[in-house]
Amino acid sequence: MPYKDIEKQREASRKYYAENKQKKRKACRKYYAENKQKIREASRKWRAENKEKDCETRRKWRAENKEKMYEAQRQWSKANPSKINGYSANRRATRLNATPAWLTDKQQAEMAAIYKEATAMEKQTGILHHVDHIVPLKGKNVSGLHVPWNLQILTATENISKGNRLQD
Secondary structure, three states: OOOOOHHHHHHHHHHHHHHOHHHHHHHHHHHHHHOHHHHHHHHHHHHHHOHHHHHHHHHHHHHHOHHHHHHHHHHHHHHOHHHHHHHHHHHHHHHHHOOOOOOOHHHHHHHHHHHHHHHHHHHHHOOOEEEEEOOOOOOOOOOOOOOHHHEEEEEHHHHHHHOOOOOO
16 A cells, blocks of 8 residues: 655654664665675666765764764774784884984984874873974975975874875
């Protein structure tokens, strides 16, 4: 018996789902297991056709599920220590290669002071702070240097959202 009123139909669906939650979940899992490739292909196609909407949905989910996301990242890091070590070694090597030999002791002291200031700000405010390279060390179109005038202190959130690109 189809409903003419869409809201009545939605309410009936919600009620049925609430009363038959386990049965519906089991059916969904079974369907997914039998049609995994078909579902994945349909998802890829939809995401390709709806990039803007997909980006906004993902951005909204990340904003609403920060703790869940961080926990997943922590779990991944624990499960993949060799990859983390590789990334860290790469980062250190990039930074070493981006530090010019002609830096004076005074300039190196300035850089140390910037890192020290970021730590002090973190302790004072309770908010995690990062020292960021204004021009990324390994950007797509440009690579910066690890020098005092290319460093800035940002909150961790700002720095992570900035990513590996020049700030707007």
